[in-house]
Amino acid sequence: MDLEDLQKLIELMNENDLVEVEIEEGEKKVRLKKAGADQPVMPPQAFWAQPSPAGQPGGGGPAESVAASSVEGDSVTFNSPMVGTFYTSPSPGAEPFVKVGDRVSQTTVLCIIEAMKVMNEIQAEMEGEILEVLVGNGEAVEYGQPLFTIKPR
Amino acid sequence: MEARDILSHLRTQTLGRTLRLHDEVDSTNLRAVAAIRTGCAVHGEVHMARRQTAGRGTGERSWDSASPDGLWATLVLLEGPPLPAPLPFWPALAIHDVLTREFAVPARLKWPNDVLVHARKIAGILVETTPTPDGGQGYAVGMGVNLLQTAFEGDLAGTATSLRMEIGLDVPPAAFLISLLEALEAWEERDLLDGFVKASRMLLRPLRAERDGTWITATPIGITKEGFLEVEREDGSLETWVSGGAVRIDPESLDQP
Numbered sequence: 001m002d003l004e005d006l007q008k009l010i011e012l013m014n015e016n017d018l019v020e021v022e023i024e025e026g027e028k029k030v031r032l033k034k035a036g037a038d039q040p041v042m043p044p045q046a047f048w049a050q051p052s053p054a055g056q057p058g059g060g061g062p063a064e065s066v067a068a069s070s071v072e073g074d075s076v077t078f079n080s081p082m083v084g085t086f087y088t089s090p091s092p093g094a095e096p097f098v099k100v101g102d103r104v105s106q107t108t109v110l111c112i113i114e115a116m117k118v119m120n121e122i123q124a125e126m127e128g129e130i131l132e133v134l135v136g137n138g139e140a141v142e143y144g145q146p147l148f149t150i151k152p153r
Numbered sequence: 154m155e156a157r158d159i160l161s162h163l164r165t166q167t168l169g170r171t172l173r174l175h176d177e178v179d180s181t182n183l184r185a186v187a188a189i190r191t192g193c194a195v196h197g198e199v200h201m202a203r204r205q206t207a208g209r210g211t212g213e214r215s216w217d218s219a220s221p222d223g224l225w226a227t228l229v230l231l232e233g234p235p236l237p238a239p240l241p242f243w244p245a246l247a248i249h250d251v252l253t254r255e256f257a258v259p260a261r262l263k264w265p266n267d268v269l270v271h272a273r274k275i276a277g278i279l280v281e282t283t284p285t286p287d288g289g290q291g292y293a294v295g296m297g298v299n300l301l302q303t304a305f306e307g308d309l310a311g312t313a314t315s316l317r318m319e320i321g322l323d324v325p326p327a328a329f330l331i332s333l334l335e336a337l338e339a340w341e342e343r344d345l346l347d348g349f350v351k352a353s354r355m356l357l358r359p360l361r362a363e364r365d366g367t368w369i370t371a372t373p374i375g376i377t378k379e380g381f382l383e384v385e386r387e388d389g390s391l392e393t394w395v396s397g398g399a400v401r402i403d404p405e406s407l408d409q410p
Contacts, residue, residue: 115395117265121281140399
């Protein structure tokens with residue numbers, strides 16, 4: 001076996017994902033080992049099957065926005081749980097989800113934030129009154145950016 | 154085709170095992186969102202309609218689905234990825250696979266989730282999230298695939314196509330749905346980012362896009378783990394595109410040399 005043979009062998013190993021090759025030319029013996037052959041086989045997992053934060057079933061995502069709120073005097077700012085485009089109403093020309101002075105509850109939808117064309121409904125997750133809407137319809141928002149001020153009840 | 158006919162052919166584990174077939178609805182996404190909100194939905198259920206009277210796309214774009222010529226269906230997910238995640242790539246890749254593998258149609262993806270054939274749109278996706286009554290998050294994955302149309306009129310004439318127009322065969326919506334659900338389930342276990350890079354062929358090729366009302370030229374140079382597109386502008390500046398609503402990529406610009 002010369003250098004050229006060795007190079008060819010290395011190429012073959014790369015092409016076929018081999019990690020080990022054993023060759024004996026006398027009685028002809030070949031032993032090949034593929035990458036990952038010793039690894040235990042993992043059951044297939046859905047791409048979203050990652051543990052949800054804080055042991056919350058179905059957690060993650062927009063539902064956690066309350067953690068992103070900050071207190072200022074007797075009002076709190078409701079901060080964006082994600083990056084995207086902010087929409088005040090369900091469709092163009094429709095009434096906004098909430099206006100200044102509206103009473104909201106935990107499940108009131110405040111706005112939609114769109115990222116990658118996914119429309120995420122964002123819920124208030126607290127009871128209170130809308131004091132200010134801080135972002136205009138269609139504006140880009142960053143993670144943690146204040147969206148509303150709310151006076152909690 | 155009735156639900157039991159579809160189910161007897163369907164080889165999925167979870168997706169589409171509950172089928173809700175409607176003759177005519179406002180939109181299958183609205184039905185799915187309502188079912189999620191009221192706690193009536195099960196994971197993997199599919200709402201399918203022959204006709205939609207209020208089919209929707211992103212923003213103000215309407216989706217022509219008044220005719221029974223396409224597959225109009227919404228898949229409900231009650232377990233989903235924490236967003237943002239490349240969720241919209243999932244249905245797009247599944248549709249892409251059915252078109253390319255079963256019908257040999259040269260489909261490609263356009264960020265974030267359009268399916269194009271020769272720069273014309275054959276399928277569109279609208280994903281919406283809404284809370285479940287128990288405080289979780291539900292996803293309505295709306296999919297529209299043009300199948301039986303022989304022509305499009307008005308604005309759509311130069312921008313839309315159908316499977317019939319591409320291959321001259323009539324594929325019934327129920328048959329396409331069966332293949333699509335199986336492809337969706339196969340993609341649950343695969344790398345969506347890698348899939349998107351291959352099926353879009355967008356990286357390192359200049360494109361034109363309308364962004365904040367002006368047309369720009371940019372070259373996608375990477376994709377983030379959330380599926381956001383990293384692009385380099387003509388002046389060398391870098392930016393990350395997050396919103397599919399704020400950026401509109403010209404499909405005609407995708408295959409320019």
